[in-house]
Amino acid sequence: MNNKIRVGILIDSYIKPWWTFKMLELIHNSNYAEIVLIIKDQSEFPKYNIVKKLLNNRDKILFIIFMKLESLLFKPKPNAFALMDIRRLLQDVQVLKVQPIKRKYSDFIVNSDIENIKEYNLDILVRLGFRILRGEILKIANYGIWSYHHGDYQTNRGGPAGVWEVLEEWPLTGSTLQILTEELDSGVILYRSFSTTDNISVNRNRNQCYLKTLYFLPRKLEELYMLGADSFFDKVKHDNKHPFFYSRKLNTSLTNYEFIKLIIKKYTKYIVRKSWSVLNCEQWILMFAINKQPGLSNSFWKFNKMIPPKECFWADPHVIYKDNKYYVFIEEFMYKTKKGHISYLVIDNNGKHTSPQKILEKSYHLSHPYVFFHEDDLYMIPDTSMNKTVELYRCVKFPDKWEFVNNIMENVYAVDTTLFKKDGKWWLFTNIKESEGYSNWDELFLFYSSELLSNSWKAHPANPIVSDASSARPAGNFFLFNDNLYRPSQNCSKGYGYGIKINQIIKLNEYDYQELCINSIEPKWDKKITGLHTLNFYNNLTIIDAKMKRWKQLW
Numbered sequence: 001m002n003n004k005i006r007v008g009i010l011i012d013s014y015i016k017p018w019w020t021f022k023m024l025e026l027i028h029n030s031n032y033a034e035i036v037l038i039i040k041d042q043s044e045f046p047k048y049n050i051v052k053k054l055l056n057n058r059d060k061i062l063f064i065i066f067m068k069l070e071s072l073l074f075k076p077k078p079n080a081f082a083l084m085d086i087r088r089l090l091q092d093v094q095v096l097k098v099q100p101i102k103r104k105y106s107d108f109i110v111n112s113d114i115e116n117i118k119e120y121n122l123d124i125l126v127r128l129g130f131r132i133l134r135g136e137i138l139k140i141a142n143y144g145i146w147s148y149h150h151g152d153y154q155t156n157r158g159g160p161a162g163v164w165e166v167l168e169e170w171p172l173t174g175s176t177l178q179i180l181t182e183e184l185d186s187g188v189i190l191y192r193s194f195s196t197t198d199n200i201s202v203n204r205n206r207n208q209c210y211l212k213t214l215y216f217l218p219r220k221l222e223e224l225y226m227l228g229a230d231s232f233f234d235k236v237k238h239d240n241k242h243p244f245f246y247s248r249k250l251n252t253s254l255t256n257y258e259f260i261k262l263i264i265k266k267y268t269k270y271i272v273r274k275s276w277s278v279l280n281c282e283q284w285i286l287m288f289a290i291n292k293q294p295g296l297s298n299s300f301w302k303f304n305k306m307i308p309p310k311e312c313f314w315a316d317p318h319v320i321y322k323d324n325k326y327y328v329f330i331e332e333f334m335y336k337t338k339k340g341h342i343s344y345l346v347i348d349n350n351g352k353h354t355s356p357q358k359i360l361e362k363s364y365h366l367s368h369p370y371v372f373f374h375e376d377d378l379y380m381i382p383d384t385s386m387n388k389t390v391e392l393y394r395c396v397k398f399p400d401k402w403e404f405v406n407n408i409m410e411n412v413y414a415v416d417t418t419l420f421k422k423d424g425k426w427w428l429f430t431n432i433k434e435s436e437g438y439s440n441w442d443e444l445f446l447f448y449s450s451e452l453l454s455n456s457w458k459a460h461p462a463n464p465i466v467s468d469a470s471s472a473r474p475a476g477n478f479f480l481f482n483d484n485l486y487r488p489s490q491n492c493s494k495g496y497g498y499g500i501k502i503n504q505i506i507k508l509n510e511y512d513y514q515e516l517c518i519n520s521i522e523p524k525w526d527k528k529i530t531g532l533h534t535l536n537f538y539n540n541l542t543i544i545d546a547k548m549k550r551w552k553q554l555w
Contacts, residue, residue, distance in 0.1 A: 107131045
């Protein structure tokens with residue numbers, strides 16, 4: 001698109017939560033969109049004093065008290081719900097005040113206001129207020145009304161968002177951006193995202209969910225601007241090609257009975273888990289198998305364990321085969337210093353292995369030593385997210401001497417960076433934490449460059465290409481199997497390092513990315529194993545890391 005996208009916003013108040021203000025600020029300061037109209041609902045809303053509010057909500061009073069206590073006990077930063085006045089930001093934007101016709105739960109904009117709105121030739125309207133919108137207003141903008149649904153529309157309709165997920169211990173908390181249609185809850189999906197549910201605090205879980213969504217609308221507007229309407233909506237059509245049926249209940253605020261039942265169940269489980277942790281701990285170990293023939297080993301119950309000494313853990317194994325030996329590069333994390341460095345160990349063809357030797361240490365934490373060959377040189381990209389860099393190293397004396405080459409990226413919190421070369425381009429996959437209060441498990445970003453040594457990588461227009469804590473974060477090297485390309489990813493749906501998903505890459509080019517999960521690996525083969533988050537193989541060797549339970553008194 002040559003011109004900026006013309007955006008209008010629908011509100012019923014100028015006072016909005018912080019996440020909404022920051023979202024509007026991103027759009028207002030962008031080079032791809034401009035906010036040209038504010039449509040404000042001028043309806044009079046009934047005002048109740050606190051006594052009347054409590055009486056009207058007496059069947060939910062326990063939940064209301066619980067939420068007040070949550071806001072006092074858990075104060076995440078930044079606070080997604082801190083109130084801001086958007087007039088500070090949009091003081092030069094035209095305001096059109098309307099008085100909609102209200103019918104039960106729905107709002108209809110009158111014809112005279114519809115005609116006034118048409119004069120602004122809007123590309124998109126954004127719903128940040130009003131109730132359920134019906135009628136001509138749904139068609140007035142070129143690309144419809146875009147609206148948030150906090151909560152995954154496939155599993156949680158109604159509300160309040162981010163509450164049921166915690167109290168019922170759902171592994172993921174979802175959120176959606178959609179284009180509204182006349183049929184309620186059947187909008188055209190533009191964006192879906194999933195975060196790991198915070199099982200301790202409702203307030204923290206809601207905060208994380210709403211913080212994350214502030215980026216959805218700016219990202220999709222920018223993608224629309226970059227791709228153009230035809231290509232953008234071809235992708236939207238493809239993503240909405242399957243029917244969906246909602247078969248769960250409509251969630252509402254919890255009644256006193258529902259609340260008591262859920263709280264007792266939840267905190268009974270919590271006490272059991274805390275009691276377990278008094279006697280037990282978990283340590284990352286390595287597990288491997290060597291086939292007689294080249295290829296993957298896929299039965300983890302057969303794998304050999306490599307258990308570290310009690311003062312450290314070993315994780316993130318990456319493998320190179322040289323001189324008839326396997327050189328395994330790992331994160332070695334020392335509990336005393338609470339910091340990791342990069343080490344290597346050697347495994348021979350009979351499975352005998354050496355102790356790890358340290359090869360790279362910095363003042364900041366290092367992990368995930370992704371190693372690869374390029375033009376006969378061996379390179380490494382360790383995770384240097386604590387330094388807010390993506391650093392490239394070259395091996396100058398195998399296997400223990402490495403020199404810094406350059407920063408591929410700077411001023412970015414990027415974790416577990418993994419590269420792959422295809423069609424003459426380097427494709428860089430990394431999970432990025434875009435701001436404070438945000439998880440680094442959730443969103444996978446893609447960049448590309450024709451030169452490995454470049455420090456100017458181009459961002460993919462569909463970034464983040466995956467927004468799902470159960471499948472975003474890299475979990476090992478890409479690999480080919482029967483001529484298909486696969487990407488291992490971490491499944492953090494039940495906490496960090498729970499499991500691995502194997503995703504087939506269906507499409508990878510400068511405009512589009514598609515993958516399909518074909519296998520989910522969970523820690524169910526051994527009662528002592530509670531998680532895994534890296535899988536790699538080279539020739540005959542397959543190696544993983546695994547989280548193992550150990551009795552504390554044995555340490």
